[in-house]
Amino acid sequence: MDSILVEINRALSSEEAGAVLKAILILLAGVFFAWLLRSRLARGRLNEGHIALLRPLISYIVIGVTVLWALRELGLNMSVLLGAAGILTVALGFASQTSASNIISGFFLMAERPFSIGDYITVDGNTGEVLSIDLLSVKIRTYSNQLVRIPNETMLKSNVTNITRFPIRRLDMKLGVAYREDIENVREICYEVAHKNPMCLEEPKPFFFFKGFGDSALEFTFAPWTVKENYWEFATQMHIEIKRAFDNAGIEIPFPHRTLYTGSVTKPFPVQIMSADKTDTNSAQD
């Protein structure tokens, strides 16, 4: 390090004003070139995520090369500098394994393009809107307006669900009705409710799937489609409207039932009816 300083001092004290001026011009040209590349990047076909990732990288590389060039013009012995840089690189390499991994993961993410800025994704249990795709991490804003920073390496290793990649979404409603109900009638009512809701897409058609005989109910899935922007509003409306339609048609949505048998050889459970006064007294004693 001392030798570098000596070299710089020597270069400056040599009064080679022309070399200094040249070095300054090179630096200015480098800054301008970096700015030009960055602005060109914005006008290209790349998406926002790629731009966010490439912009700082281009700046670092162009300015780094420019600085080296300017130092060379000042008469600095580059072999000394590069030697020092080599040692520094090894030290930094050990210290920044995680960062390097995140940067490289960032490039893989850029190539794979599983999501873009503005998409809603779920990663490691966090769901939110992608705010930025940076050199080291992806930042998402959750529904409750919290910022979550997810390292690029984690993004690459985890299962990422892109909720808003496609223009339409299916709402899977898991429903159940009492055993005595006519499942055909239930299906008709579900379709009618969907048909009346303007947010429900006519195409693709809603999907009705009878899952089977559950513990307490005839279980089925009703899955209408809607535009991704309407999803939450649609989900709320459909659940309310299905419940209302079932109530109007006298269709029971059962909660878990448990039937207790005492067995054929045992006597029925004894039932004792207590007066309200006595119950109150017992409650008070408890």
Added chain:
Amino acid sequence: MTTGRIPETGWIGSFKVAHGITRGFRIGPMTLWIQRLENEWRIAHESGTDAMDESLDLDNIKTPEQSILESKNAVRFSFADDSEEITFSARLADRPVVTRSEYSLNVPAHEEVAAYVSTPLWMGISAGRKTKLLLEMPIFRPSDTFFGPSTLEGELCYASQAFYRLKFENQPLLPHRAVTAVLVKNKSEKALSLDLIKLPAPNLSLYRIGENMFLTQDVVYTRTEEDGFASLQIREKPGVNAGDEGGKARAVLVSEPREKVSGNIVTRAFSSLFK
């Protein structure tokens, strides 16, 4: 569907609503109330469930309970202009409209068919001497639908509540819907299935014949070869629907297209026009 003769008076135009007065209008399935207050217009509406409701009443709608105009559904507009005129205008839908056939229909090779498609109208409400647009809304909100080759790609459209018809007389002429003649020419060697037709409503102009008969420019789809493309041509004026030459001449332009297409013939992917 209610029955009854459509009144001769049209709903497009200007109406007077005096200060402190609430006036009601019934246009198809929608009932609209407009109240003029000092420096304020207040608008509320209710929508029925029958998309093909024929009703049209511009004078005899009972004044609603005041609560309707004070509810959350009412929209208020602050206005310095003390004009008492409110103007109604009509436009076609802001997205393409998809219409299905009542029964499955195929067009054999080198055949053509004319289909009559009914699409809902949007109503614009303007006020003031300079007629500033207060709001625009569908008279009957059609359902959304997605039209495309798969759930991954396609276009968000509206679903027309009416089937397309092969005879103009069979398509009800309603004061809140427009009819478009769609000519489908199948010049390919394969039969063409016409279960669904997508009408580019935002690209069409709206015309009126008489007071309450709304038509659009005719549309011609031509499927030529097996290359997966079809051409879409928008004709200059309503032709087939308007009937005789006199009818064509009487067609009055009501509104320009929302989105103008460059040139009158556009080539589109076949799968983006029919199914």
